Amino acid sequence: MNDDILIVKNLAKSYRENQAVRGISFSLPRGEIFGLLGPNGAGKSTTISMLAGLLSPTSGQITIKGLDLSENLLKVKQYVGLVPQEIALYPTISARDNLIFWGQVYGLHGAALKRRVDEVLDIVQLADRAHERVEVYSGGMKRRINLAVGLLHRPEILFLDEPTVGVDPQSRNAIFESVEKLNREGLTIIYTTHYMEEAERLCHRVAIIDQGQIIALDTPANLIQHQGKSLIRLSILDGVIDAVEEKIGHLPLVGDVNRRDHTLDIQTHESQQVLMEVLQITHALSAQVTSLEIMDASLETVFLNLTGKRLRE
Ligand SMILES: Nc1ncnc2c1ncn2[C@@H]1O[C@H](COP(=O)(O)OP(=O)(O)OP(=O)(O)O)[C@@H](O)[C@H]1O
Numbered sequence: 001m002n003d004d005i006l007i008v009k010n011l012a013k014s015y016r017e018n019q020a021v022r023g024i025s026f027s028l029p030r031g032e033i034f035g036l037l038g039p040n041g042a043g044k045s046t047t048i049s050m051l052a053g054l055l056s057p058t059s060g061q062i063t064i065k066g067l068d069l070s071e072n073l074l075k076v077k078q079y080v081g082l083v084p085q086e087i088a089l090y091p092t093i094s095a096r097d098n099l100i101f102w103g104q105v106y107g108l109h110g111a112a113l114k115r116r117v118d119e120v121l122d123i124v125q126l127a128d129r130a131h132e133r134v135e136v137y138s139g140g141m142k143r144r145i146n147l148a149v150g151l152l153h154r155p156e157i158l159f160l161d162e163p164t165v166g167v168d169p170q171s172r173n174a175i176f177e178s179v180e181k182l183n184r185e186g187l188t189i190i191y192t193t194h195y196m197e198e199a200e201r202l203c204h205r206v207a208i209i210d211q212g213q214i215i216a217l218d219t220p221a222n223l224i225q226h227q228g229k230s231l232i233r234l235s236i237l238d239g240v241i242d243a244v245e246e247k248i249g250h251l252p253l254v255g256d257v258n259r260r261d262h263t264l265d266i267q268t269h270e271s272q273q274v275l276m277e278v279l280q281i282t283h284a285l286s287a288q289v290t291s292l293e294i295m296d297a298s299l300e301t302v303f304l305n306l307t308g309k310r311l312r313e
C-alpha cells in the first residue's frame with residue numbers, strides 16, 4: 001500500500017499538435033514542499049492545472065489520497081487548492097468581500113465563513129488592509145489575497161503557480177512566510193517557479209522541467225552536488241575561438257564545453273584553477289575577451305549543464 005498523497009504516472013497533455021506535457025511521473029509524500037522549476041513554456045501551469053482537476057489530461061493517471069482523479073473529480077477537488085497565475089478577484093469590492101464571495105462558492109456560511117475569512121487573512125498577513133477595495137492593492141497584495149482564496153476550503157494539497165512573479169519584496173517575503181508556516185502545519189505544497197533561489201530556499205525536492213519533461217528530480221542539495229558543476233562563461237571577439245575552444249577542452253579539470261556564437265560555457269568543479277588556465281590560453285592566443293562570468297554551482301548551473309540554456313534569458 002502506497003500512502004503518498006499524490007501519485008502521477010505518465011501524465012501528458014497536447015494542445016492540438018503542441019505536446020505541452022510529455023509523460024511526467026512522480027510521487028509526493030504528505031507534508032512535502034515540491035518545486036516544479038522550469039523556464040517559460042516548460043509545461044508547469046499545464047501540469048498543475050491537470051493535478052488540480054481543472055484540465056483533463058490527454059493521457060496518464062493522477063491519484064490523490066488513493067483516489068483516481070478522473071473517476072472522483074468532485075471528491076478530490078475538495079482536497080486540492082489551486083492558486084493560479086492570473087488574479088481572479090473583483091476589483092471594485094473589498095478583499096474581505098471577495099473572500100466572503102469565494103467562501104460561499106465553496107459552501108461556507110455564517111459564523112464559520114467569517115471565522116475562516118479572518119483566518120486566511122491572518123495567514124497572508126493582510127487582516128489590517130482587508131476593508132480596502134482590491135483595485136487599490138499592489139500586485140503583490142492581490143497575489144496574497146489570491147493565495148487566501150485558495151486556502152478557504154482547507155485543502156490538503158496546495159498548488160501555487162509562480163506566486164511571486166511581479167511581486168514587491170515585502171509581499172514576496174509574506175508569501176514565503178505563509179508557505180513555510182502552512183507547510184509546518186501539515187499542508188503539502190507544489191510550487192512552480194522559474195526562480196531557482198526560491199526553489200532552493202523553499203522546496204524539499206525539486207523537479208526540473210523543460211519542454212514538458214522532468215529532466216532531473218532530487219533535493220536541491222543533491223542536484224547541486226551531483227549535477228551542478230560551476231561554470232565559466234567566456235566570450236571572445238572572434239578569429240581564434242576555434243583554437244581557444246580546443247585548448248580549453250583539453251584541460252584536465254574541465255568537463256564539457258558548450259559553444260554558442262562567440263561564447264563558451266566551460267563546466268568545472270575547480271573554477272578558480274581553471275579560470276587561470278583559461279586566461280593563460282586566451283593570452284597565449286591573443287584572443288580578445290569581451291566578457292567573463294563565473295557562476296557557482298546552483299540550480300541555475302544544474303539547468304544549464306543539463307540543457308545548455310539558462311532558466312531566464
Ligand atoms: N490553452 C492553451 N492552448 C494552446 N497551447 C497552450 C495553452 N496553454 C499552454 N499552451 C502551450 O503549452 C506549452 C506549455 O505552457 P505552460 O503554460 O504550461 O508553461 P509554463 O511552464 O507554465 O510557462 P510560464 O513560465 O510562461 O508560465 C507552451 O508551449 C504553451 O504555449
Ligand SMILES: [Mg+2]
Nearest residue numbers: 044045046085
Ligand atoms: Mg505558467
